[in-house]
């Protein structure tokens with residue numbers, strides 16, 4: 001069916017973009033950890049994570065997407081970034 005094929009092609013393109021953006025987001029860990037070392041800051045910043053969570057909830061509500069599921073995705077992304085920062089620190 002044409003509609004299924006077309007929709008899946010769109011999903012494939014969107015997935016590629018999402019994965020590229022995740023990779024770009026994660027690679028920012030390199031700059032972030034450099035700045036944190038200068039500023040003597042911890043890797044974990046709960047205040048910043050709270051802001052991200054609030055923004056995610058707002059976007060989820062505006063787009064009628066399950067809030068908790070979207071929060072789960074963002075938590076995985078923040079975990080990924082913190083892991084990356086820890087690895088960079090260990091390599092130093």
Ligand SMILES: C=C(O[C@@H]1C=C(C(=O)O)C=C[C@H]1O)C(=O)O
Nearest residue numbers: 032043044045048049077078081
């Ligand atoms: C990337 C940072 O480090 C951690 C990861 C975060 C993230 O992935 O958004 C947010 C806060 C920190 O716990 C940061 O401090 O900005």
